[in-house]
Amino acid sequence: xxxxxxxxxxxxxxxxxxxxxxxxxxxxxxxxxxxxxxxxxxxxxxxxxxxxxxxxxxxxxxxxxxxxxxxxxxxxxxxxxxxxxxxxxxxxxxxxxxxxxxxxxxxxxxxxxxxxxxxxxxxxxxxxxxxxxxxxxxxxxxxxxxxxxxxxxxxxxxxxxxxxxxxxxxxxxxxxxxxxxxxxxxxxxxxxxxxx
Numbered sequence: 001x002x003x004x005x006x007x008x009x010x011x012x013x014x015x016x017x018x019x020x021x022x023x024x025x026x027x028x029x030x031x032x033x034x035x036x037x038x039x040x041x042x043x044x045x046x047x048x049x050x051x052x053x054x055x056x057x058x059x060x061x062x063x064x065x066x067x068x069x070x071x072x073x074x075x076x077x078x079x080x081x082x083x084x085x086x087x088x089x090x091x092x093x094x095x096x097x098x099x100x101x102x103x104x105x106x107x108x109x110x111x112x113x114x115x116x117x118x119x120x121x122x123x124x125x126x127x128x129x130x131x132x133x134x135x136x137x138x139x140x141x142x143x144x145x146x147x148x149x150x151x152x153x154x155x156x157x158x159x160x161x162x163x164x165x166x167x168x169x170x171x172x173x174x175x176x177x178x179x180x181x182x183x184x185x186x187x188x189x190x191x192x193x194x195x196x
Contacts, residue, residue, distance in 0.1 A: 051088035054159075054193035058083070066169040073127070073180065076172035084134075084191060085164035091196040092161075096132065096140075096154035098147050099188040101125075106182040124183035127176035135165040144185050159193060167191075 066079030
């Protein structure tokens, strides 16, 4: 073969390649045509966290519900209700637990004698029954002696967003005798609101 034929053969190959590419482009272009179209947008997509906001009588400060002095055997009474409110945007469930119990002898008034536990052994915590109500319905009742720190006394009570319920305490003392003279009991409660 001569050099002349080699060059011509290469030109044919090049020309054939160009023709092949042109045919492929024409075939691809044949499927393209004009049509209507419309585009819309979705803007300002966002996620915001909700809130749980438990308040007691409109604040986050501790309040007292029941304060009794000069209690006597067979005595009873009711405290001043407080309002527990979920001021947040998320539904919640309310748990109430005993935060602390302090039971004190406070001296030995007659006829208890010199030994604070002398007599029948009945002390104020044994004779004192505490009843918890939510929204006017009694939800818990027991003697203080049967209660313990950390005990959950109300669990899973619904408290939806922007709603409230009244919490109240009442007490009654059994027909105890002189053994409870000068005794005192103090109970603290914790309120916990959890996302429903």
